[in-house]
Amino acid sequence: MMELPFYALILSFIIHLQKKGFRRLISWGPLIALSLISFIVTCMVKCHLAWWPPESFWPCASMVVIMIELNIILYNFFQSSFLGPGLVEIGWKPKHLEEKIFLQYCNICLSYKVPRSHHCRKCQRCVMKMDHHCPWINNCVGHKNHANFFFFLFITPIACLHAIAILVPSTYRCFYRNYYYFYGTMNDIIVDLSSVWFIFSMMAVGMAVGVVISVGSLFVIQLKVILKNETGIETWIREKANYRKREKGEGDFIYPYNLGRWNNLLMTLNIGNWGKMDGVWWPVREDCHQYTLTVEQIQQKCEKRTRSVLFVVHRKYSGSYLPVTFGCRTCYCQPCFDEPRLKVKEGERVLVTRLRRNWLYGEKLFLSEVSHVQKKEKRQRGWFPRQCASRSSEKFDLPANPHHPQQLETHLHGDGDDAANGVDVDIERLNVVADEKFLNKKVL
């Protein structure tokens, strides 16, 4: 009869997980992470019971500490995975429509990107204050789950050090148990593990050391960016801004969200009033405004597009990760496996932005874009073998961002409006217009 409530409990827990987005866990990352946690904890408890059975207060207290650590780890892991980073509403646009020119447009979500958001290829949505897509939680880390992810990174190495502190002396005493048995004193504890548990415990030590090093390093990196109130992507944008050739009178780029270490930490961990952020608008420094970063991003994108080179495809590529017909070197010297491959066929045009010895990275141009007729095609970007295409001498006047409806519109129709008068004027003046408009009035 006792079994029934137990199974009902398990069932209700599974239903609860299902409601929370259980499918997030059905991926190699969460499955490996959860298996690793279970394995280390099981070996840790087994050794603890063999070495220090909970027969008095202190061993019981030690077991309670292990369980608390495990609960904090699992709670933050599941929260990071299920809660997610917070997604930008489909079709979102700013309240004052004239402010659209200061924002990027996402052609997949069909919405303007709110400040600090980015489109995640894996999640297929624009993510609020996106830090990175984490395969271990099979979700993005961003506005809503950054604090949980940070606590997970903080507690996991501590719990693993605790595991090492139990596993190492236990396996040592188990290995020399005959010595302790014959030559030890009465007070010496003899740990008796079967050979299978002994091997498992040794493996658990290795895994725990690996977790301490890898997760601990990730924690240090996260702590550094959180204290600056930067995400990994924003660090990259700020560094590029420092190297970007700036227009006359444009001034240096000031990162707008750095409000001092303490405020930055409280904001990321959603503590106190800082926990009321909506993920769209953020507090900024006094000498910046809401669009300081987005304008910089648009300018960087435009500069990147002016540096890009047009290639014409003369050989078909299927998008395979192992294109054997292109030779061993192409297969062997692969770009990052995490990035997509671009399927191309003869006659297509690709705007290349990154070059490797055997691979090119670019965005496919559709006939509609080349002839400037319409803009409804979905963006297709990725790597393809260099042998597929050759550089084109064709003159091609590309809009700064063909997926930004307003910019495309002005490019197509040559609208005489001052703030969006063609792409060149738009880009040169974007910062000045934004500064004049917002610097003395807070958007928040």
Ligand SMILES: [Zn+2]
């Ligand atoms: Zn998007």
Ligand SMILES: [Zn+2]
């Ligand atoms: Zn993602």
